[in-house]
Structure formats: structure tokens, C-alpha cells
Amino acid sequence: MTEITDREFKVFQDMTLKLLGIKLQEHKRTLVISRLSARLRDLKLESFSDYINYLEKSDNAGAELDKFINKITTNETYFFRETQHFDFLANKAFPSIEEKIKSGKKNSLRIWSSACSSGEEPYSIAISALEYFKGMRGVDIKILASDINTDVLKKAQTGQYRREDILKKVPKSLSDKYFQTPSEGIMQVKDEVRRLVTFKRINLLDSRYPLKNRLDIIFCRNVMIYFDESTKKHIMEMFHQNLEDSGFLVIGHSENLFAYTNLFAPMKNTVYSKVLGSRGEQK
Structure with a gap:
């Protein structure tokens, strides 16, 4: 896994705060490395500094910024939570x-x-x-x-x-009424x-x-x-x-x-x- 320097992590913290208002705490460092490493592989970049440079200067920077946001903001959710x-x-x-x-x-x-x-x-x-x-x-x-x-x-x-996620969280009376099964293992x-x-x-x-x-x-x-x-x-x-x-x-x-x-x-x-x-x- 690619290492991240303090300077690189600080740049991502500043970007996330400016773009999203989200504070990336120090304990999120491993998560950032994990999620953004995939972008380095896809773009064939060697380091997070290369990625920062890509975000700042590439002709495709706007589209890549959306991908950056998507990697940073993935959250857990499920039906009828709380x-x-x-x-x-x-x-x-x-x-x-x-x-x-x-x-x-x-x-x-x-x-x-x-x-x-x-x-x-x-x-x-x-x-x-x-x-x-x-x-x-x-x-x-x-x-x-x-x-x-x-x-x-x-x-x-x-x-x-996924069918198992629906059946786990949605009462059967509601899953029968409001969901259909377009393919095996999937409910819509x-x-x-x-x-x-x-x-x-x-x-x-x-x-x-x-x-x-x-x-x-x-x-x-x-x-x-x-x-x-x-x-x-x-x-x-x-x-x-x-x-x-x-x-x-x-x-x-x-x-x-x-x-x-x-x-x-x-x-x-x-x-x-x-x-x-x-x-x-x-x-």
C-alpha cells in the first residue's frame, strides 16, 4: 500500500474541509490511503503528491475531483435505520x-x-x-x-x-408489498x-x-x-x-x-x- 506523508494528508484535509466542510481527523489517515490508492492505480500514478498535482493541474481535474469526493464520502446506511x-x-x-x-x-x-x-x-x-x-x-x-x-x-x-439486505431490515409485509425481484438475489x-x-x-x-x-x-x-x-x-x-x-x-x-x-x-x-x-x- 502506498504511504502518505504528513504534508500530503494535510492537503487532503484542507481540500475536504474546503469542498465539503468535513474535518478529516488523524484517525482517518488509513481510510484515506485505502480509498485513494485505487485512484492512484487507475491513473497509474506513483504517489499521493502525483495525485494532488493531477487534481490541481490535469485537464481532467474537474471529473477527478468528483471521484475524489466519492471516495471520501461513502457512508453506511440501510432501510428503516433508527x-x-x-x-x-x-x-x-x-x-x-x-x-x-x-x-x-x-x-x-x-x-x-x-x-x-x-x-x-x-x-x-x-x-x-x-x-x-x-x-x-x-x-x-x-x-x-x-x-x-x-x-x-x-x-x-x-x-x-441485495435480497438479504432487504429481508434483514424490511418487515416481510412491506417487502412483499413494495419490492419486486428482477433477478436472483436482487430486490428492486x-x-x-x-x-x-x-x-x-x-x-x-x-x-x-x-x-x-x-x-x-x-x-x-x-x-x-x-x-x-x-x-x-x-x-x-x-x-x-x-x-x-x-x-x-x-x-x-x-x-x-x-x-x-x-x-x-x-x-x-x-x-x-x-x-x-x-x-x-x-x-
Whole structure:
């Protein structure tokens, strides 16, 4: 395995922080070596310094930068991860939206899975929405699913997963109803689920997000722990700006928003509600 010098690792740390707002800690050094060594082999480069030079000066630098980001940002995910969040949808969020729909205040449901990885999270949300609203006609359900990693987005768009992974995490009543088997060992999310989800590449560091409407719920789970404080602040302010006044933010089990009580109020199980009024206004 190719060795990496302190200088080379520092360059990758700086690049990752600038591009993604992610702090690459020292204990990630081995992971960086492992993942980027494949790019060295593919490009027939001798060292990480050669790779840095390629990223900075090659005619193909833009495309390679996407590959660099994809190697750095691969994350674990699975269907119905952190089941308490899906209980929250069924028992709190969806009933509150149903009440507004029945009173004529709205006829839509808008949810954003902002770090969707390979698609298990937004498809789980879509299945949950279909299960809850199946008896109601005319409810316009749209789920935006985004990630910075183009490789995982391509996988997500296929809606195909290993059969053993589906059967391990998805209740049989739901896997029978919402999945099909196009080939041996593979299960695919059915079209009625897939048509609710739109996949898009979005960098959460961007100054504006490509959103047409305010959102009822934003999922941003197990991602904030990788960001530096200024990036977290930016993302929280952007989420607040793009949520409905009655909106909810769902984060990961190891995360908290203690530093952003002016923007979000804790409910339970790492679910937060939007704070209204002057305390929640953008600075």
C-alpha cells in the first residue's frame, strides 16, 4: 500500500474541509490511503503528491475531483435505520399533516432526505408515507433525496439492493408489498415508491439550495458529526430557512443541536421542531 506523508494528508484535509466542510481527523489517515490508492492505480500514478498535482493541474481535474469526493464520502446506511424516526413519522408528523390536509390548509407532503447515500433512507420514507396516506385521495407526496456523492446517487436511482439486505431490515409485509425481484438475489423498489422520490446532487455547503417549496420534514442523519462548526451553523440556518413554520428536522442518534436552540427546539428521539420568531431568524 502506498504511504502518505504528513504534508500530503494535510492537503487532503484542507481540500475536504474546503469542498465539503468535513474535518478529516488523524484517525482517518488509513481510510484515506485505502480509498485513494485505487485512484492512484487507475491513473497509474506513483504517489499521493502525483495525485494532488493531477487534481490541481490535469485537464481532467474537474471529473477527478468528483471521484475524489466519492471516495471520501461513502457512508453506511440501510432501510428503516433508527426505527424511532419512522415511528415519529407515523405517530406525530404524518397525523399533523393529515389534519392540515383535511382542513383544507394544504394538500401536499414535502420531505428532504439531505444525505441520502444509496437511497435506503428516502425509499423508507416513501414507503412510510404510502402506508400512512394510502386511504387519502389527492395527497401530493414528493421526496427530494440528495447527496454529494454521485456514485451512491447512481445506485440509489436503480432502486436495486441485495435480497438479504432487504429481508434483514424490511418487515416481510412491506417487502412483499413494495419490492419486486428482477433477478436472483436482487430486490428492486417498485415504481409506486420510486416515483415519489427525486434524486439530485446537492452540496450542503452551497449558499442556496435548489428547492422549489418549503419542506415539511428534513432528514439529515449521521452527517453533522463530520462537519466543522462553521459548516454546521450554515447548514442549520439553511434548513431553518427552508422548513415550513410547522416543520421538523430529524438528525442522527449520536448528534444534537444544543448550539442551535435559536433555530430548533428538541422534541424527542433526535427530532426537532422549527423555532419561530426573532430567535429563529437568520443572522
